[in-house]
Amino acid sequence: MVQHLTDLTETASQTAGPYVHIGCTPNFAGIEGIYKEDLGRQPYPEDAPGERITITGQVLDGLGVPLRDVMLESWQAGADGTFGPGAQGFARLAADQETGIWTLNTIKPGRVGNQSPHIALWIVARGINIGLQTRLYFEGDDHSDDPVLNRIEHRDRVRTLMARPEGQATWRFDIRLQGDGETVFLDI
């Protein structure tokens, strides 16, 4: 029998469950004294070059109810379109436990090659059995060459990946897990 080149299978995912914040943002969860601060509190230092922006949003379930127990991670290039060293460009976002609103204070990313400025998002929560990958783009940018957006067959779904301006340097991006306006999730 011919041997497979890849002998091993990726370990199966399991839901992050309702208490993901204990492990990933323990200070936020009220478990203080183990780590000085939670990981990924800010993707770039204040003096990093680029336009400072704030993005807020909610993750909504199939009934339109915001998830209050969700955790998101973001990963992005800097203003120059390159990925920085260490953990620069990485953030961890816990939703507000009352409203489900998450907030990302970051820098508007530059174009990465032929790809429009974008931020990768990874979403985990109770009921999500394998983390969901998606991307946030910015309404108003020139997206004509973006190879990811161009792969979306149902063109009206492209808007599910667009953050909308909400004033000076402020953007809104909601994620819908299912139903009307279901966000495009990526198999990558």
Add this chain to the structure above:
Amino acid sequence: MTLLPRNRAAHPVPYAPGYKSSVPRSPRLPLLSLPTRATEETGPVFGHDLLGEHDNNLILNFTGTPAIGERVILHGRVMDQFGRPVPGALIEIWQANAGGRYRHKKDGYLAPLDDNFGGCGRTITDEAGAYEFLTIRPGAYPWPNGVNDWRPAHVHFSLFGPSFGQRLITQMYFEGDPLIARCPIVATIPDPQAVDRLVAPLDMTRALPMDCLAYRFDIVLRGQRQTMFENRPEGF
């Protein structure tokens, strides 16, 4: 560079009615399949300077006074699909205490909190991809899914490989636990072999006499298709 496509058959199904929370929280439309690009092939890198002395010792890391329960070593290797070690991988774990209670305001289970158990820890794999935690075996606990559903004893594992596209959260179970076969969350994985790989065998070769038992949990992250470029070494 390019990550191997994710083998979805080895993972849980997103929509699993037996696990009720997944019903309103799972996408219904097909995922958009794409080759990975720089965004997914890069990722945050966490250095050992991140770690405190007791970060991988959940028995001591909360107050310094030992937590109550059965002391266990959890250890193993992180590899990719080609069996290559993944050094420098950040592993974060969290779990209930020996009574099956989480230190969380939303956990109202009647088992008591342990004043000396926080319930989280972290470490970074060494050059061989190896890691180790010292902790308390978590208790099983009931949860509101079916009328009398119980979670088997488990530890949540969160892993960062070198690429954001390798990001993984999973759960480790303990060999011999009869609740594994009854758990609706375990049952979201259709492949019995994939379930077996989440069950850590008892490892008496690493147990410490008169101190603690050991369980071995090896973890496989997605592999990277290797392309040899003249101007950069393999893997970068």
